Amino acid sequence: MSVSSSRVAEVRARLQALPRERFAHLPTPLDHCPRLSADLGGTQIWIKRDDCTGLAFGGNKARQLEFVLGDAIAQGADVVIQGAASQSNHSRQLAAAAARVGLDSVIVPRRDVMFEQGGGNQLVTRLLAGRLDPVPAAEWVTAAKAAIADQLRRSGRRPYVVGMGAERALTLAAVAYVEALCEIVCAFEDRGEPLPTHIYTTSQGSTQAGLQLGAVLLGLDISVVGINPMDETNEAYIPERGIADLVSAAAGALGYSDVTPGPVVNDTSYVGPAYGMPSEASREAIELLARREGLLVDPIYSGKGFAGLLDHVRTGLRGPDDRVVFVHTGGLPALFAEFGDG
Numbered sequence: 001m002s003v004s005s006s007r008v009a010e011v012r013a014r015l016q017a018l019p020r021e022r023f024a025h026l027p028t029p030l031d032h033c034p035r036l037s038a039d040l041g042g043t044q045i046w047i048k049r050d051d052c053t054g055l056a057f058g059g060n061k062a063r064q065l066e067f068v069l070g071d072a073i074a075q076g077a078d079v080v081i082q083g084a085a086s087q088s089n090h091s092r093q094l095a096a097a098a099a100r101v102g103l104d105s106v107i108v109p110r111r112d113v114m115f116e117q118g119g120g121n122q123l124v125t126r127l128l129a130g131r132l133d134p135v136p137a138a139e140w141v142t143a144a145k146a147a148i149a150d151q152l153r154r155s156g157r158r159p160y161v162v163g164m165g166a167e168r169a170l171t172l173a174a175v176a177y178v179e180a181l182c183e184i185v186c187a188f189e190d191r192g193e194p195l196p197t198h199i200y201t202t203s204q205g206s207t208q209a210g211l212q213l214g215a216v217l218l219g220l221d222i223s224v225v226g227i228n229p230m231d232e233t234n235e236a237y238i239p240e241r242g243i244a245d246l247v248s249a250a251a252g253a254l255g256y257s258d259v260t261p262g263p264v265v266n267d268t269s270y271v272g273p274a275y276g277m278p279s280e281a282s283r284e285a286i287e288l289l290a291r292r293e294g295l296l297v298d299p300i301y302s303g304k305g306f307a308g309l310l311d312h313v314r315t316g317l318r319g320p321d322d323r324v325v326f327v328h329t330g331g332l333p334a335l336f337a338e339f340g341d342g
């Protein structure tokens with residue numbers, strides 16, 4: 001099956017019409033995993049290396065922030081605000097991206113159990129961020145970001161808020177993953193390989209929504225499966241119907257008005273002890289991928305997503321006829337954080 005190049009070209013033209021800053025290393029590589037595929041009984045596995053986007057240790061946010069900061073600059077913003085867990089990959093990459101394009105940044109980390117340890121993402125974020133405004137662990141980060149934005153506006157600044165609760169930024173983050181889907185499809189076609197049957201990724205919403213929209217826009221029968229590193233107990237959690245809304249919103253941002261998102265599968269079974277803490281399954285996934293393929297995932301995000309994929313294969317949800325791309329969203333600095341649980 002060959003995807004008409006005119007379809008890809010038309011989607012790419014819509015992407016090109018949006019404001020965008022360029023700092024990610026794209027397209028990212030696509031690695032086949034022959035040993036792991038054999039271990040798993042024949043289900044073919046490829047890894048789309050969005051851990052290699054090149055911005056301050058890479059990850060999915062670099063790709064997304066090209067569109068988000070493009071929009072911020074088009075709107076005249078001079079400072080960007082992001083808040084999340086103290087080990088946030090998003091905060092790290094936002095601080096780096098802001099510096100790359102000459103915007104100020106305010107990062108709002110939670111004083112959670114990882115805050116005092118300070119390694120991993122937090123260490124890197126402290127190097128990159130213009131300003132760090134920590135909030136108590138139990139505080140609502142969305143409210144704290146809004147309060148900082150108000151304060152900055154009163155002092156004559158033009159703030160732009162990203163991350164949880166920022167609908168426009170979440171939508172543009174999804175738009176970025178439409179392009180990732182185009183990259184995947186083109187890589188398979190360039191190699192003369194049949195297209196994948198499934199795409200797995202670790203997602204709280206935007207990454208999955210963009211991949212899913214890409215498949216719809218290119219008219220492909222590829223199922224997208226999101227493995228969520230958090231559940232409804234977390235402030236940033238987006239339920240499946242919210243992810244479907246993100247698909248529609250991203251379609252709208254690209255000028256498509258008649259897109260049906262299709263069923264959204266976002267699995268919260270692999271959170272483990274809690275969001276932000278390693279799980280037994282993510283540790284096993286890290287070791288398996290490292291030893292069989294020489295590739296790394298992290299204990300909090302990509303490792304939990306990969307653990308979900310492994311479990312879906314081992315329990316027969318995916319079989320030997322399936323061809324699966326795992327979109328590696330990064331998160332690798334967490335490998336260097338001390339989680340204090342041995």
Ligand SMILES: Cc1ncc(COP(=O)(O)O)c(C=O)c1O
Pocket residue numbers: 059060088089090173202203204205206207208301302329330331
């Ligand atoms: C490594 C990693 N993977 C996945 C995600 C989820 O991305 P999205 O919200 O676009 O689904 C994040 C979000 O911070 C992340 O840091």
